[in-house]
Amino acid sequence: MQQTSPYAICAEQVYKQYKNGVQALSGLSLTVKRGEIFTLLGQNGAGKSTLIRILTTFLKPGSGKVSVLGLDLNRDADRIRAKIACVSQQTSIDMHLSLRENMMFQSRLYRIPKAAAKKRMDMLIDAFDLTQYLKYPVSSYSGGIKRRLDIALNLMSEPEVLFLDEPTVGMDIQSRMAMWKMMEKIREEFGTTVFLTTHYLEEADSLSDTVCIMKEGKEVAQGTPFALRQYIRQDMIRITFSSKSAAGDSVKRMSGLFLPDRIRIQDNCCLLFTEDIRRDMETANVFLLKNQIPFLGIEIKQPSLDDIFLKLTEDSKQEACI
Amino acid sequence: MTVFTILWKNIKWRFHNKLTIIITLTQPVLWLVLYSTVAGQTLQGTEIGNYTAFILPGLMVLVSFSVCSSSGIMNYMLKAEGSFYRILIAPVQRTSVILGQILEGVLCTFLEVGLMGLISLFFSVRFRTGISGFCIILLLIFLIAFFMSGICYGISLILPNEMVYESVMNAIVLPVFFLSSALFPVDRITGILKILVSGNPFTHVINSIRSILLGKAVSGRELVLTICLLLLMGGLGFCFAAVRLNRETDL
Numbered sequence: 328m329q330q331t332s333p334y335a336i337c338a339e340q341v342y343k344q345y346k347n348g349v350q351a352l353s354g355l356s357l358t359v360k361r362g363e364i365f366t367l368l369g370q371n372g373a374g375k376s377t378l379i380r381i382l383t384t385f386l387k388p389g390s391g392k393v394s395v396l397g398l399d400l401n402r403d404a405d406r407i408r409a410k411i412a413c414v415s416q417q418t419s420i421d422m423h424l425s426l427r428e429n430m431m432f433q434s435r436l437y438r439i440p441k442a443a444a445k446k447r448m449d450m451l452i453d454a455f456d457l458t459q460y461l462k463y464p465v466s467s468y469s470g471g472i473k474r475r476l477d478i479a480l481n482l483m484s485e486p487e488v489l490f491l492d493e494p495t496v497g498m499d500i501q502s503r504m505a506m507w508k509m510m511e512k513i514r515e516e517f518g519t520t521v522f523l524t525t526h527y528l529e530e531a532d533s534l535s536d537t538v539c540i541m542k543e544g545k546e547v548a549q550g551t552p553f554a555l556r557q558y559i560r561q562d563m564i565r566i567t568f569s570s571k572s573a574a575g576d577s578v579k580r581m582s583g584l585f586l587p588d589r590i591r592i593q594d595n596c597c598l599l600f601t602e603d604i605r606r607d608m609e610t611a612n613v614f615l616l617k618n619q620i621p622f623l624g625i626e627i628k629q630p631s632l633d634d635i636f637l638k639l640t641e642d643s644k645q646e647a648c649i
Numbered sequence: 650m651t652v653f654t655i656l657w658k659n660i661k662w663r664f665h666n667k668l669t670i671i672i673t674l675t676q677p678v679l680w681l682v683l684y685s686t687v688a689g690q691t692l693q694g695t696e697i698g699n700y701t702a703f704i705l706p707g708l709m710v711l712v713s714f715s716v717c718s719s720s721g722i723m724n725y726m727l728k729a730e731g732s733f734y735r736i737l738i739a740p741v742q743r744t745s746v747i748l749g750q751i752l753e754g755v756l757c758t759f760l761e762v763g764l765m766g767l768i769s770l771f772f773s774v775r776f777r778t779g780i781s782g783f784c785i786i787l788l789l790i791f792l793i794a795f796f797m798s799g800i801c802y803g804i805s806l807i808l809p810n811e812m813v814y815e816s817v818m819n820a821i822v823l824p825v826f827f828l829s830s831a832l833f834p835v836d837r838i839t840g841i842l843k844i845l846v847s848g849n850p851f852t853h854v855i856n857s858i859r860s861i862l863l864g865k866a867v868s869g870r871e872l873v874l875t876i877c878l879l880l881l882m883g884g885l886g887f888c889f890a891a892v893r894l895n896r897e898t899d900l
């Protein structure tokens with residue numbers, strides 16, 4: 328009955344405090360549907376890596392209920408391990424083994440019969456465009472190729488859930504885009520649920536079925552990228568100035584017009600979060616022209632995922648789950 | 650089966666890092682070739698006879714210490730870039746992970762002890778033992794290496810980096826080596842030194858191997874006690890490694 332759960336992962340009120348006293352998770356709850364790309368967003372220290380370590384059975388949660396593929400994390404860790412794989416921030420390839428040996432080693436850890444493992448290995452080498460690297464030692468591979476191999480070998484066991492902990496960190500844009508294609512391929516061709524953590528909001532926006540934003544060890548919002556945009560249900564007025572300092576000065580002068588928590592400076596722009604777009608647009612325009620404050624442009628803007636992320640992670644009081 | 654998978658990967662690591670074989674063999678071989686030659690001339694006329702043959706058992710233990718220490722280094726390398734953490738979230742028992750690594754240390758010890766035995770033949774060392782004696786020596790070396798590998802595995806999971814690990818291992822291994830019967834007969838030692846040397850389990854192991862190797866009378870009781878002691882130490886070393894590995898995931 329548990330196996331038919333539509334959720335790949337369910338976490339309820341998970342707490343984790345390290346022995347050094349750091350509270351990494353503070354009552355986090357989230358759900359991940361089977362077959363989706365789920366992205367976890369959060370600032371450094373938000374608890375993303377701790378959560379991945381718990382979900383991959385590496386760490387034990389302090390308290391809370393966690394199930395992966397319908398199996399209880401505390402009771403069935405061994406069974407869960409057979410069904411998941413994790414590509415961590417550091418590549419986990421053994422440099423003393425060849426590409427094929429690395430992949431076969433992984434298959435032996437998961438007790439995959441040799442013939443099936445060879446077939447799977449050849450398919451993955453082909454799918455991840457690794458054929459041309461077979462003749463070279465693994466230690467000579469570039470970071471991007473190592474990462475590709477790391478993902479490929481983690482797919483040797485046909486995991487139902489693949490955890491990717493910041494897989495594109497430090498990559499150039501071309502490699503990142505190639506990685507995005509690969510993640511879509513993993514979901515579409517292999518039907519694997521992908522649990523991703525990232526710093527790159529565009530990555531979350533373009534790839535994810537569901538995004539969860541974390542702050543201080545707790546989720547602050549979860550939903551589709553589209554739903555998260557709707558969540559704010561606020562348009563913004565963006566006023567562009569010639570410099571960040573000019574934007575700062577103007578914000579100070581406008582402080583009487585708008586509540587401080589409705590104004591934010593982003594680069595050389597001033598963002599006004601508004602509930603009445605027509606009224607506030609007029610107020611801002613009149614104020615700028617009347618006071619002869621030079622500005623480069625003023626426009627109505629839909630919030631991006633970046634805006635939502637910044638707003639949610641800045642405002643500790645706002646907590647919601649969609 | 651998984652034990653052999655881990656063992657296979659670790660053997661590949663060892664042969665990929667051949668330098669670890671050469672380095673761990675160098676110091677004992679220098680003792681065997683240079684020290685025994687020089688000291689052997691000084692000790693001519695004593696009851697020791699062939700000094701190279703006399704110190705060979707102690708150097709077998711020393712080579713085991715060196716090899717097992719280097720197998721602890723493997724953990725640091727595989728943690729920094731390798732499969733250390735990946736294995737811990739694979740459906741593999743922790744005991745298999747440890748056993749796979751310990752057995753690699755044991756096999757490499759056998760290789761290096763064998764090489765030392767071959768080199769010693771060029772220094773007029775003659776083994777006066779039969780198959781049974783040879784098997785007992787193999788068993789003793791297996792147990793020493795098993796114990797040391799377990800201890801080194803556990804220590805490598807406690808200490809923060811390779812430098813500190815190397816220093817600590819030297820600080821452990823050298824006193825244990827010098828406070829044993831590895832280099833000189835200990836019959837005439839008295840006082841606190843006698844207590845320390847007699848209390849050192851490796852003194853009894855070295856004495857047993859020496860007696861068997863040189864065809865001298867071996868006390869069956871002492872041999873059984875030595876094997877029991879090593880079995881106990883090996884079990885404790887394994888448990889220590891298991892506790893430390895479990896703590897890796899209990900932060």
